[in-house]
Amino acid sequence: MNASPVGGKVATLIASMDWADSPLPGPDAWPQSLRTAVDIVTHSPMPMLLLWGTQLCQLYNDAFALLVGSNHPRALGQPVDSIWPELKPFTDPIYAAVLQGEVRTFNEKDFNLPREDHWAKVWLDLTYSPIRDENERVAGILVTAIEANERREVSAVGKRAEQELRDSEAHFRMAIELSPAVHWTAEANGRTDGESQTERWRQLTGMHSLRPDDDWAQLVHPDDHLPTLDAWQLAVSTGRPYDAEYRLRMADGSYHWMHARALPWLDAEGVIRQWFGMTEDVQNRRQVEQALRELNEHLETRVSERTQALAEVNLRLQNEMQERERAEEALRHAQKMEALGQLTGGIAHDFNNMLTGIIGSLDLMQRYIDAGRSSEIKRFSEAAVSSAHRAAGLTHRLLAFSRRQSLDRKRLAPNELVHSLEELFSRTLGEHLQLRLQLAPDVWPVNTDASQLENALLNLIINARDAMPDSGVLTIETANCELDATPEGATLEPVKPGAYVMFRVSDNGSGMSAPVLAKAFDPFFTTKPIGQGTGLGLSMIYGFAQQSGGQVTLQSRVGEGTCVRLYLPRHLEPLGDITEQHASAAPPMAQDGESVLVVEDDPAVRMLVLDVLDELGYAAHSAAEATAALALIEAGLHIDLLVTDVGLPGLNGRQLAEIARQQRPGLKVLFITGYAEKAAERYGFLAEGMDMITKPFSLERLGSKIRDMINLS
Structure with missing residues (x-):
C-alpha cells in the first residue's frame, strides 16, 4: 500500500x-x-x-x-x-x-x-x-x-x-x-440461516462452516448450554438485544470462551424480520481474568498467612512484655523494699536514740519523785525535752523531704533574711572559717516559709563547715535569674521556665566524689560518722525546693569544694513591710468571758491543750470527735475560737470547720495537725479567719497562737 x-x-x-x-x-x-x-x-x-x-x-x-x-x-x-x-x-x-x-x-x-x-x-x-x-x-x-x-x-x-x-x-x-469477530444472521424465529463469514468462522473454530441445519447450541459446553439457550430464546421472544458469554467446542474438541451479541431487524410494525449478530473469541481475556483471580486468591492466602504470622509474633511479644512487666514489677518491689528498709532503719536508729532519752529520763524522774528526790529531776526533764525536740525535728525533715511539710508562706526579702542570719552563720562556722556575703542589689522577693528557708540555709552552712575542718571560705550569694530549662546539676525533676531567685552556698572544702554526689539527696545517706549526721539535710532541702515550686542543684569535685544553688520562684506581687514577730516568753492571759472549744481525738494532747487554756484563764470545752463538737455548737455554747485537729475520725477538722461556720459565720478556727496530706499547702487549705499550728508545739507557742487568733478583727 x-x-x-x-x-x-x-x-x-x-x-x-x-x-x-x-x-x-x-x-x-x-x-x-x-x-x-x-x-x-x-x-x-x-x-x-x-x-x-x-x-x-x-x-x-x-x-x-x-x-x-x-x-x-x-x-x-x-x-x-x-x-x-x-x-x-x-x-x-x-x-x-x-x-x-x-x-x-x-x-x-x-x-x-x-x-x-x-x-x-x-x-x-x-x-x-x-x-x-x-x-x-x-x-x-x-x-x-x-x-x-x-x-x-x-x-x-x-x-x-x-x-x-x-x-x-x-x-x-x-x-x-476489519473486525476480528464472526458476523452472522438468523431468522426471526432464532434459527441460524447460514449467512456467516465462512473464513472467519474457520479461523475462529477450525470448522469449515456453520450450515443452516446445524444446531449451534450443541457446540456449547454442557455447563453453559441451558443458560445460553435460555438467554437466546428470551431475546427472540421479546425482541431484546442478545448478549451472552459461553464456552464453544472447537474442531479439536477443546472449548473457547465466546462473547455473542445480536440485534433484531424490525419492520415498520415492529415485527422481527431478521437477526444480525457477531461472535468474538474472548478466551485470552477470560484466561487473563482467571489468572488475575488466582493471583488475587494467592495474594489473599499470602496475606492471611502473613497476618497469622504477625498475630503469632504479636502474641509472643505481648507475652514477653507481660513477663518483662512482671520482672520490672518484681524489681521495683525489691527496690522499694530496699529503700523502705533503708528509710525505716534510719528512722528506727534515730528515733530509738531519742526515745531512749525520753523514756529513760521519764522513768528516772518517776523513781526520783517516788523517792522524794524531786529537786533532782530537772536535768532529766531537760534531757527528755531535748530528745523530744530532736524527734520533732526529725519528723519535720522527713515531711520536708517528702514534700508534705505544711509551709507557712509569707512574702520576704532574700537579702534581709540572709543579713538577719549572718551572726548565726558566723557562730556556726567558727573562727577558723571565713564567711563572705555577695548579695546582688534589688533581688526580687519570694513567697515561701521563712523558717524552712532558714533551716535549709543553716543545713548548707553546717555541711560546708564539716567539709572544711581546718580552714576555708564559705560564700553565700543571692541573684535574680531567668531559667528557660532545667539547670545543670539538678535532680531528675524538671523546673518550669520563668523568673527565680537563686541562693548560692559554695565552699572550697574537700568536695564529693561522683558516687557520693549521685546519692547526696537520698534520705539517711551520709558520709559523716555515726551519731554526727542524720542524712536528711540535703534531702530536706530538696523536698522544700520542690514543694516551693523551685529546684536545687548540686555540683562538687573532690579537693575543689561544693556548690549548692537553691532556686525559689519570684513573687510578683509588691513586697510589703516585713515585720518580725517574736513570741513572748510567757503567753498572754485570756480576757474575761473568752471561751475556746477544743476538738482532739488523742486524750493526751486534748488534756495538755485544756490545761494550757485553763492556766491562761480561758473557759475551755472539749470534744473527742466532730459530732460531739457540733452538738455543743448547736446547743448554743458561746465560743470565741474553735481549736480542732485536722485528722479526726469521721468528719475531719476541715469539714467540721465548714459546718460550724454555717451556723456561726465568722467563727475563727485554729487547726492543729501532726500530718495531713491536704493541709501540706496552707494557702490551698486555709480560708480567711483560719490558721494552723503543727505538732509537736510548745505550750507557749500554742498560747500565743490562740491569743493571736482571738484578736483577729
Whole structure:
C-alpha cells in the first residue's frame, strides 16, 4: 500500500494537508489498520465517514464531502463534535454503543446540512459500525450515509438507489472484514440461516462452516448450554438485544470462551424480520481474568498467612512484655523494699536514740519523785525535752523531704533574711572559717516559709563547715535569674521556665566524689560518722525546693569544694513591710468571758491543750470527735475560737470547720495537725479567719497562737 491514501479529491487533499493543528497525526504516522480503513473509504462511491481515535477525528470520501457542504475541507482531521456540536444529543449514545462493539442502523433520518449559501434538509440511511485495530480493539467508527431523497421521489431512480445500496452493502462487508469477530444472521424465529463469514468462522473454530441445519447450541459446553439457550430464546421472544458469554467446542474438541451479541431487524410494525449478530473469541481475556483471580486468591492466602504470622509474633511479644512487666514489677518491689528498709532503719536508729532519752529520763524522774528526790529531776526533764525536740525535728525533715511539710508562706526579702542570719552563720562556722556575703542589689522577693528557708540555709552552712575542718571560705550569694530549662546539676525533676531567685552556698572544702554526689539527696545517706549526721539535710532541702515550686542543684569535685544553688520562684506581687514577730516568753492571759472549744481525738494532747487554756484563764470545752463538737455548737455554747485537729475520725477538722461556720459565720478556727496530706499547702487549705499550728508545739507557742487568733478583727 502506498504511503498516503489515494482515491479522489479528498484523498489528494488528505495527502497534502498540514496536520499540525489536528489531534490526528499525519498520514505517514498512521497505523496499518487506519490506512486500510481510509483506503476503503476513499475508494467507495458511497458517502462514507471514518471517525478514528479517542477524539473521533473525521476522514471521509468525495461522496461524503457533498454532505459536509460548507464545512469541507476544514472538517478533515478534526473531532466530529467540534464540527457538528448540534448533533451531540443524537450521536453521543450511538458513539458510546459502537465503541463497545455494537452496530447502529437508522433509516431515512433527516438532517439539516450546510450548503454553499443555504441549509438543506437531507434524508439519510445511516449505519454505524465498529472498526478494530491490529490488537482487535475498537479504534474507530465507520459511518455509511446514503441519501434517501431519491427514494422519496420518482421510482425512476430506484435502480440507482438499489445499486448504491448494493455498493454500500459491499463496502460495509469490507469494513466488517476489519473486525476480528464472526458476523452472522438468523431468522426471526432464532434459527441460524447460514449467512456467516465462512473464513472467519474457520479461523475462529477450525470448522469449515456453520450450515443452516446445524444446531449451534450443541457446540456449547454442557455447563453453559441451558443458560445460553435460555438467554437466546428470551431475546427472540421479546425482541431484546442478545448478549451472552459461553464456552464453544472447537474442531479439536477443546472449548473457547465466546462473547455473542445480536440485534433484531424490525419492520415498520415492529415485527422481527431478521437477526444480525457477531461472535468474538474472548478466551485470552477470560484466561487473563482467571489468572488475575488466582493471583488475587494467592495474594489473599499470602496475606492471611502473613497476618497469622504477625498475630503469632504479636502474641509472643505481648507475652514477653507481660513477663518483662512482671520482672520490672518484681524489681521495683525489691527496690522499694530496699529503700523502705533503708528509710525505716534510719528512722528506727534515730528515733530509738531519742526515745531512749525520753523514756529513760521519764522513768528516772518517776523513781526520783517516788523517792522524794524531786529537786533532782530537772536535768532529766531537760534531757527528755531535748530528745523530744530532736524527734520533732526529725519528723519535720522527713515531711520536708517528702514534700508534705505544711509551709507557712509569707512574702520576704532574700537579702534581709540572709543579713538577719549572718551572726548565726558566723557562730556556726567558727573562727577558723571565713564567711563572705555577695548579695546582688534589688533581688526580687519570694513567697515561701521563712523558717524552712532558714533551716535549709543553716543545713548548707553546717555541711560546708564539716567539709572544711581546718580552714576555708564559705560564700553565700543571692541573684535574680531567668531559667528557660532545667539547670545543670539538678535532680531528675524538671523546673518550669520563668523568673527565680537563686541562693548560692559554695565552699572550697574537700568536695564529693561522683558516687557520693549521685546519692547526696537520698534520705539517711551520709558520709559523716555515726551519731554526727542524720542524712536528711540535703534531702530536706530538696523536698522544700520542690514543694516551693523551685529546684536545687548540686555540683562538687573532690579537693575543689561544693556548690549548692537553691532556686525559689519570684513573687510578683509588691513586697510589703516585713515585720518580725517574736513570741513572748510567757503567753498572754485570756480576757474575761473568752471561751475556746477544743476538738482532739488523742486524750493526751486534748488534756495538755485544756490545761494550757485553763492556766491562761480561758473557759475551755472539749470534744473527742466532730459530732460531739457540733452538738455543743448547736446547743448554743458561746465560743470565741474553735481549736480542732485536722485528722479526726469521721468528719475531719476541715469539714467540721465548714459546718460550724454555717451556723456561726465568722467563727475563727485554729487547726492543729501532726500530718495531713491536704493541709501540706496552707494557702490551698486555709480560708480567711483560719490558721494552723503543727505538732509537736510548745505550750507557749500554742498560747500565743490562740491569743493571736482571738484578736483577729
